[in-house]
Amino acid sequence: MRITRKTWLVALILCAAAVSAYFIWNGQSNTEAKKPRNPAQVIKSGVAERKTVAVTVLANGYVTPFNTVEVRPQIQNIVRAVHVKEGQEVRAGQLLFTLDQRNDAANLDRAEAQVARDRADLANAEADLKRNQELLAKNFVSSAVVDAARAKAEALRNTVRADLAAAQSGKIVLGYNRINASISGRLGAINVHEGSLAQPSGTPLVTIAQLEPIAVSFAVPERELTYIRSSYPNSDAPVVAQLPEGREVAGKLFFIDNTVDTQSGAIRMKAQFDNKDRKLWPGTFINVRLTSRVLPDAVVIPVQAIVTGPTDQFVYVVQPDETVKMQKISVINIDKAQASVSGLAAGTRIVIEGAQNLRPGAKVKEMQAQPASEAAGKRARPAK
16 A cells, blocks of 8 residues: 555654643643642631630610609799799709798698797796695685686696697698709609699609719619629629710719510619719610629630531641641630630630631641731722
8 A cells, every 4th residue: 555745744743742742731730730639728726825804795785864854843832933944953951942931831821820829828827836736735715716726727737738739730831832953953844833733633744853963774684683692692782874976974873773685585674874074864775784604713714716617616626737627616605706615625725716617637837927028018009
């Protein structure tokens, strides 16, 4: 068979292609052979610490006056003078309103005049009794006369006692016409003016709210009640309130309700704050943080080190040979990116960053710290 030039050219091209494919495949195989099968994963690790941790409970509350008094008159009368202004700060005992006291003053004068008259009659009766007793001793009068004088003096003595009680009652009624503040605080809206009829029932004359100290009412889950009562027998647990501008003020618990709400499963509490600068105002909603207990020897790790699995939570523990293993834990408390856990010994080296790419037994290596100059250059470099 005759071999043409074209056949030779085709055979030569196929041969060259086979040789090229062989070297390319051989080079890739050598490259793959040189690569490690299980490369070390880059991580950032840390050590579990042991420290004292305060367990806090977050709640939403509202500010309420420490005491509130509705000022009402004890008698029905006409208002003659209003001595305060709306929104004024008042002291306990300060005069607020004056009612028309002319009729009550006249009744008191009448009662005091009756006391004076009956006292004069009593003095005369006691003088007659003494005189008759002297005459009886000389046998000038009979004993019946002395007994009658003694009975008259005793009756007048009781009459004077009744008159004094009536006069005292008149003084009390007269005092009802001067209405004073029973507590120190801030006045609300005044609902009467001069000439208005003040009545014991109906709308109060004014309301006094005590703002210093002041209270914050809130509710916490019932499971925290046991911790609070065992840690603070006097119910004086520390409480922190966060103001709208972000500043925090410290107070203490002073009231725990006697019943748990069966619908919400929460129990109502109150905390006391000084409020000298009037930063807390009644009716304002506010965030509250209560310290329910203190863990003296808690194991603390960063929250980002915790991995949540299908059923449990765990961390990756770095072994001496730079491999990792899973360690099951239980979270007790989380506060400010720090978690208090059980099931982990203090001083254990754990993975903080890079846990998403790990498996048990995986090889790891520590992340290298970036030079400060290089990091500053990256921050200053504009984004494309």
